[in-house]
Structure formats: structure tokens, C-alpha cells
Amino acid sequence: MAYDLLFTGGEVLGAGRADLAVRDGLVAAVGPDLAGTARTVVDVAGLLITPGLVDLHTHVGPGYWGIEPDPIAWRSGVTTWVDAGSAGAYTLAGLRRVAAGTDVRVPALLNISAIGLAGRTGEGRDLATCDTALAIDTVRAHRDLIHGIKVRIDRETVGDNGVEPLRRGLAAAEACGVPVMVHIGTAPPTLDEVLDLLRPGDIVTHCASGIAAPLGPAVHAARDRGVLLDIGHGSGGFAFDVLERQIAAGLAPDTVSTDLHARSLHGPVFDLPTTMAKLLAVGLPLDEVLAAATVRPARALGLPGGTLAVGAPADLAVFRLEEGAFPLVDAHRQTRHAPLRLVNEATYVAGRRMIPRVGPPVPPWIPLTDVQRAALARRERDLRTLLTAPLVGADGLADQFPRPTPRSP
Known part of the structure; x- marks a missing residue:
């Protein structure tokens, strides 16, 4: 063969x-x-070969939160980057251009607000932009790209509109036969109001949020009827102590995602393998964590990949497993130690190895600490030093065009 x-x-x-x-x-x-x-x-x-990792919650589209996926993908093993609501109906063309220009796969969740995440927040305050009919038409016209609806429900995003943007998102999703991913955060509306509306197969992201603290009967009821719990770490959506209480209550997450965006890329998230290590740090077994980053998120949105079955896309990640006691931090600077971490050695999309890429500068509107800025400057200096030094010396070269042997006099 x-x-x-x-x-x-x-x-x-x-x-x-x-x-x-x-x-x-x-x-x-x-x-x-x-x-x-x-x-x-x-x-x-x-080494360990896994399916290319499937990150169920990222932001790679244009706007306030967006990042470039390829410079992170080649060194992290993430071959599918689900853009979770960066674009709405008005701005989907921009996301489509991004997806067409990447090596990785970029399926999308359409923001129920037609303006998407052009700004930091507030997209759900004007109900005129939360147009159900427009969302339905947009999904149907872009079924190759769109695999669900995204709705952010928190006090800043929706203002006085409560769960109405979610109701509209659910109506659009029902008409198109796709799931809804709902972001939870600061009340109002209350967490119970949000959870009680969700259907089997819908997804709660930031499920271990220290702000929303999803614990109690409504969470159990949602899980029992088939609502999925997704980590969605982000810059403010993950707390170790909440996740530990959830696991003790039988509410381990179904999927692990990063909510990787311009404000979380340089910490506290960094990448998906680091987020996966945080689940290992609270005691979840490696096989569960790998399933939560491969087959389960692919299945949640009906995506190809997430498996190494014959006939599946050859999206592959090659990892080295390192044992130790690796310190990790959540969104609120709580720390835990992981006994194991996955270090990416190579990433392949459709059988092609991804090449190293350097990411763009941090946008000027992104807040960074002095320590983060100093670390980024140090990384740039180290990279410049590495690449400006000659690759090898004389002993590492061949004489590609040998000189003719002098004739004897």
C-alpha cells in the first residue's frame, strides 16, 4: 500500500x-x-498522536477580541478553531475572509446580534440588531461556515433586555437545526433564567466561571436534559475552586475550550494544552481531558475531525507527555499544580505539517501588565537573537560548488 x-x-x-x-x-x-x-x-x-485538537470557543474574526490562529496552532496542536460569535450577520463577510486565509479550520457560531463583537461588549443592548429572521437567513446562506448560534448574556452585554436576546437566538437555532452556545457572567439576568431556556445539545460556556458560579439545582437539571458544559476559560470565565466544587457534585465539564482572544492569549489562558493541564490539575484523568478537546466538541457541532478513525481528516497533533508539578493559574490568580502536561511537537492539517509562524503585535487597546509587556519584549529579543545568528558553522556546511582541482605545473 x-x-x-x-x-x-x-x-x-x-x-x-x-x-x-x-x-x-x-x-x-x-x-x-x-x-x-x-x-x-x-x-x-x-510520543503521543492525537486528533488535531478542537477548540470549541475562540475568537479569530475581526473586531476587538480577534487573534490570528495559525501562529498559535502550529505549536499547540489545535487544528479546528470554532469562532464563537465574533461575527454577526452584518460582519460575517469579514470572518469568512479570515477563515479562507488560515491553514486551520474555522467553523463559526453566528452572533445573534448582527453587529457581532466589533466592540468590547454591549452588542445585545439594541434588540433591533438581535434580528431572528436575519439570523435564520444568514445561517441558511452560510451552512458551510456556520454551525450554531452564539449569545452573550450578562449585565453589560444585554443591559435591560434580560434573556430576550437568548430567546431570539434559540428561535433562530431551532429554525435552522443548530445548537446555541450561551455565555454566562454577571447577573442580571439570573443564571437560572438562562439555564431554564436551554435545550438538549445547547452549550453553556464559562461553565466554571467564578463570576456566575454555576452550581445548584438549575445546573443539574440542565445537565440532566442534555445541555453541555464547556469551560470557555477566557480572561474572566474560569475559577479552579468552582470547577472543583462542580466535579465533586458530578458536574465535570463536557468540553474544554480556551475562549482564546486578544485579552487572554498572553495570560491567563495562553493556549489549549495549558487549559487542558488545568483540568488535569484538579484531578480529571488524561483520557477524559483528551476527549473533551477532540471528539466531544466535534460531536457537539457536527464537525469533521476529533477522531483518528480511517477516513477522518488527517488533522493530527503530536505531543510529548511531561511529568512533574507544573504551576497553573486561573482567571482570578488562584494556582494549582498539574502532574502532567502536553507539549506539542508537530501539528498537521489534512496531512500537511504546519510551519512556524510569528504572531502580530498586541493591539493597542488590549490591557497588559508591565510584566506581560516585559515578557513579550524579552521574547522578541530572544527570537531576534536566535534568527540573526548564523544557523551553523563551517563544519555544518557542504561545499556545494567545489572549486576545480588545480592542475600540476
């Missing part, structure tokens, strides 16, 4: 010690000692 790419000697998630072959951008075979030839063979002995 001829393959484009063959990984040998590693651990394949769900298959143990096995080889994995890729052909035409798809997983072609998984098994021990695969026979056949391959254009490229990659030795991954001692």
Missing part, C-alpha cells in the same frame, strides 16, 4: 502502540507495523 505520510513507533490515541498512515489528506490506516511505502516517514517513538 502506498501512503503519503506514515507515522511509526508512537502511541496513537485509542489504538495504543501503532503506526498511522495518511493518504490524500485522510487517515488511511491505523495499526501495528503497517506494511507499504510512504513518501514521508516520521518516527514518533515516545
Whole structure:
């Protein structure tokens, strides 16, 4: 059998010690000692191959919160970046241009507010922009891109409109047969008002929020009828103590996502493997955390990927597992220590290895501490030093155009 790419000697998630072959951008075979030839063979002995990670909550579209995904994806293993409401009906064309220009996959959740997240907040205060009919038309016209509806429900976002933007989002989602992801935060409206409206398959993001503190009967009732709980860490949506209480109450998250955006990229989130380590730090097992970042988020939105089954897209992440006691911080500067972390060695999308990228400067409107600014400056200096030094010395070079041997006199 001829393959484009063959990984040998590693651990394949769900298959143990096995080889994995890729052909035409798809997983072609998984098994021990695969026979056949391959254009490229990659030795991954001692490493773990997982499906490319699926981040259910990111912001990569244009606007206040958006970031570029490729400079983070190549070093983190995240091959699917669900843009969670950066764009509404008025601004979806901008998100489509972003998605078309990235190496990673960018499915989207349409913001019920047609203006999306052009600004920091407040998109749900004008109900005229929360146009159900317009949202339905937009989803139907862009089914290749849109896989759900996003609604942010907190005091700043909706003002005096309470849960009405959510009702409109649910109506649009029902008409289109897609789920709703709802952001929870500072009341009013109350958490119970929000949760009581959700249907099986809808998603509560920031589920371990220290601000909303989702605990109590309404959370259990929502989980019991099939509402999904998503971490959605972000710059203010995750607290270790809340998650620990939820796990003790039988409310472990279904999915782990970053809510990675311009205000969380440089801390406290950093990337999805770091967020996954935070779940390991509170005692969740590795196989559960991996499922929460691969097959479960893919299934939640009906996305391809999240699996290494034959015929699946060859979106792959290669990790080294490191053991130790790794300090981690939540959105409120509480710390815990993870016994394990995933260090990305390579990321592939449709069988193509992602190349290293450097991200753009931080937008001027993003607040950073002096320590964050100093760290970014130090990183830039270190990178400049690394890249301006000659790659190798004379002993690492070949004489590509040898001089002719002088003739004897």
C-alpha cells in the first residue's frame, strides 16, 4: 500500500502502540507495523498522536477580541478553531475572509446580534440588531461556515433586555437545526433564567466561571436534559475552586475550550494544552481531558475531525507527555499544580505539517501588565537573537560548488 505520510513507533490515541498512515489528506490506516511505502516517514517513538485538537470557543474574526490562529496552532496542536460569535450577520463577510486565509479550520457560531463583537461588549443592548429572521437567513446562506448560534448574556452585554436576546437566538437555532452556545457572567439576568431556556445539545460556556458560579439545582437539571458544559476559560470565565466544587457534585465539564482572544492569549489562558493541564490539575484523568478537546466538541457541532478513525481528516497533533508539578493559574490568580502536561511537537492539517509562524503585535487597546509587556519584549529579543545568528558553522556546511582541482605545473 502506498501512503503519503506514515507515522511509526508512537502511541496513537485509542489504538495504543501503532503506526498511522495518511493518504490524500485522510487517515488511511491505523495499526501495528503497517506494511507499504510512504513518501514521508516520521518516527514518533515516545510520543503521543492525537486528533488535531478542537477548540470549541475562540475568537479569530475581526473586531476587538480577534487573534490570528495559525501562529498559535502550529505549536499547540489545535487544528479546528470554532469562532464563537465574533461575527454577526452584518460582519460575517469579514470572518469568512479570515477563515479562507488560515491553514486551520474555522467553523463559526453566528452572533445573534448582527453587529457581532466589533466592540468590547454591549452588542445585545439594541434588540433591533438581535434580528431572528436575519439570523435564520444568514445561517441558511452560510451552512458551510456556520454551525450554531452564539449569545452573550450578562449585565453589560444585554443591559435591560434580560434573556430576550437568548430567546431570539434559540428561535433562530431551532429554525435552522443548530445548537446555541450561551455565555454566562454577571447577573442580571439570573443564571437560572438562562439555564431554564436551554435545550438538549445547547452549550453553556464559562461553565466554571467564578463570576456566575454555576452550581445548584438549575445546573443539574440542565445537565440532566442534555445541555453541555464547556469551560470557555477566557480572561474572566474560569475559577479552579468552582470547577472543583462542580466535579465533586458530578458536574465535570463536557468540553474544554480556551475562549482564546486578544485579552487572554498572553495570560491567563495562553493556549489549549495549558487549559487542558488545568483540568488535569484538579484531578480529571488524561483520557477524559483528551476527549473533551477532540471528539466531544466535534460531536457537539457536527464537525469533521476529533477522531483518528480511517477516513477522518488527517488533522493530527503530536505531543510529548511531561511529568512533574507544573504551576497553573486561573482567571482570578488562584494556582494549582498539574502532574502532567502536553507539549506539542508537530501539528498537521489534512496531512500537511504546519510551519512556524510569528504572531502580530498586541493591539493597542488590549490591557497588559508591565510584566506581560516585559515578557513579550524579552521574547522578541530572544527570537531576534536566535534568527540573526548564523544557523551553523563551517563544519555544518557542504561545499556545494567545489572549486576545480588545480592542475600540476
